[in-house]
Amino acid sequence: GWADETALEALALRVLGAAENHLAAREGQPFPKQPTEVSLVFGDDEMIREINAEWRAKDKPTNVLSFPAFPVTPGKMPGPMLGDIIIARETVEREAVDLEKSFEDHLTHLMVHGFLHLFGYDHIETDDAEKMEALETRILAELGLSDPYAGQDPI
Incomplete structure (x- = not known):
């Protein structure tokens, strides 16, 4: 299962x-002047598969x-409620093993990735994907992590 709630x-x-x-800063x-709020859901493959099927018509975990x-839109003022990020433990574990990364490093990347989506960043078009990946890489570098796209991370 997931680490204890305090660690997460x-x-x-x-x-x-x-x-x-x-x-x-960069x-x-x-x-907003008031603190922003994000809902983080630490789920499993079954939970995220159901949500993925319902909202994206993709009946598989992600x-x-x-x-x-x-x-x-990136650069525009968001409301104080940013949105929800849902992460599937089993998929993170499998990908971390495949990428030869620690679970925590891969989870960190996915948190950053999910957070950027809440600001309107996406990776559907190549130009947008390059911008988003570069931004992820810069944020992760500030956290002491290497470029996750050097080995083509499966986001």
């Missing part, structure tokens, strides 16, 4: 705090899904 909360605060600080992303609370 500490990791999430560190990772999402670093991502928020980077977006504000990317010019505005934030590593992370993000659901912005409101439509947002």
Whole structure:
């Protein structure tokens, strides 16, 4: 199963705090004066498969899904409720093994990835994917992690 709630909360605060600080300081992303809120759901493959089937018509598990609370464009002011990030433990474990990374490093990457989706970043078009991947890489470097795309991370 997942690590205890206290450990997950500490990791999430560190990772999402670093991502928020980077977006504000280096990317010019505005934030509301009041604290922002993100819902993190640490689920399993079955949970995320059901959500993926319902919302994306893909009846299979995936590593992370993000659901912005409101439509947002990178660089525009979000509301205080950013949205939901759902992560599937078994998929993260499999991918970490395949990528020869620690579970925590891969989970950190997926948290950053999911967080960026809440700000309107996506990877559907090549140009957008390159921007998002570069941004992820810069945030992860600030957290002391190497470029996850050097080995083509399966996001």
